[in-house]
Amino acid sequence: MDIPKINIENLNLFIGKQHILKNINVKVPERKITVILGPSGCGKTTLLKTLNRLTDLYPDFKVSGNIFINNANVLKLNGEITQLRQKMGLLSQRPYPLPMSIFNNVAYGLRISGRKKKRILEKRVENYLKQASLWEEVKDRLNDPASCLSIGQQQRLCLARGLAVDPEIILADEPTSALDPLSSQAIEKKFMELKDRYTIVVVTHVLRQAKRIADNIIFMYLGEVIEQGSAKEFFENPQQEITKSYLSGTFN
């Protein structure tokens, strides 16, 4: 395995008395697509949210363990949480555009990190919209509100917005579950192109999607990591019984 970008050690998460994530030990390699796979409700999304500490927003979440990103312990970090989050772009299950124009959606992250010159902003916004394959569709109406885009376009806008803060990691939480097949394809294709430059972590419960895009798989079931490793190994030669039955569809 390559050098891990994210290294999770002994991660436990409780919501009240419920044990949601059970002793997770996972390594995520750099510049690959890592797919977190598993049935609904097994803690995939929660695991993703612990990475950029969105779990902080929920009162009854208790997290213990270590998450190292670039050798810094995310969970022990004091202050600087905004910088940590800027290193990770997030795509959520359904797109949440900001309540502003298309242009300002992409420029938002740049502005709050202090880049305010109009010419630079314009150049960068164009660049990131192109990277997210949205530029051609919106270049004539950059000042329209983001809410008038279709859901598929909104998701690509969110991708552009996430890329604009110049992250090292892209976290995607079932990014295509609300999208039509064509938009889903566009997002998947984008991930394949982007993995040369970014470490991408995708949560999905769609087996076929995992097969299409994954380099590396983390298979979860009921809050535990059952199996992890390269996608090739995982699909061709699963080690655990649970994995085998999940892959063959005889799972219940």
Place this chain on the structure above:
Amino acid sequence: MPIRRKKIEEEFFKSIMLMATLIIITALALIIISILYKGLPSLSWEMISQTPKGGFYFGKEGGILNAIIGSVYLSIGSTMLAFLVSLPVALYMNVYLTKHAKIVNIIRFFLDLLWGVPSIVYGAFGFSIMIYFGMRTSLLAGIVTVTLFIIPIMIRSMDEVIKTIPKGLLETSFSLGSTKSETAYRIYLKQCVPGVITAILLSFGRAIGDAASILFTAGYTDSIPTSLTQPSATLPLSIFFQLSSPIPEVQNRAYASATILTCFILIISISARYFSKLFNKNKISL
């Protein structure tokens, strides 16, 4: 269930809703018609453009310009003051205190309690504070009292709008690296502008229409206040004093004053609606 019974049930509930709506509309219409019917004949340019002359309250000449100006000063002043406090509190409750749901609920409970306190109690409270500071009835004391009175209304109505924003938008904002204040003022506020405007309007309506809280604090005078330390007349009190006169002409003038007050609120409502539409375009539908 047989289809016939369903139909009867449907008709039954439909008629209840229709009846309730009709009762409300009729009541409102009756109020407005009776105000206009008695007020319009007495309404004149003199009413709006002059202060009361000697003997105004006995049916002699003069107008209620003092009360109009006083009410405008008082309600705009207190609405602005309340806004300065309410917006940060409402945003704080929803952005900073997300981890402390219990505290937020306690705050909401007390605000609802304060909302229900009769305005005369605020008047008495304002009055006791005035006495403490050795102040006399003044525009300032009126503004402060009315501000206290409308703050719970404003905070809670803003809060009701802000709390409908889904957590996803909060997560999105944080994951882009925004701080809490950036999330509050750059994103939450933009999403809620129409709701915030409605909250301001609602509070303004209460401020301009309330008589009890200003009875002891703003006082009453026949002249237009020129500084914050002078007492000030207001439309609700002006209506009250004219209505309690035994002279029919003066009573009719009270209705004319009520017409003016109603028109004020109408103009404010319509313009607020217009402005909130202007800001509505960026709002994302959730």
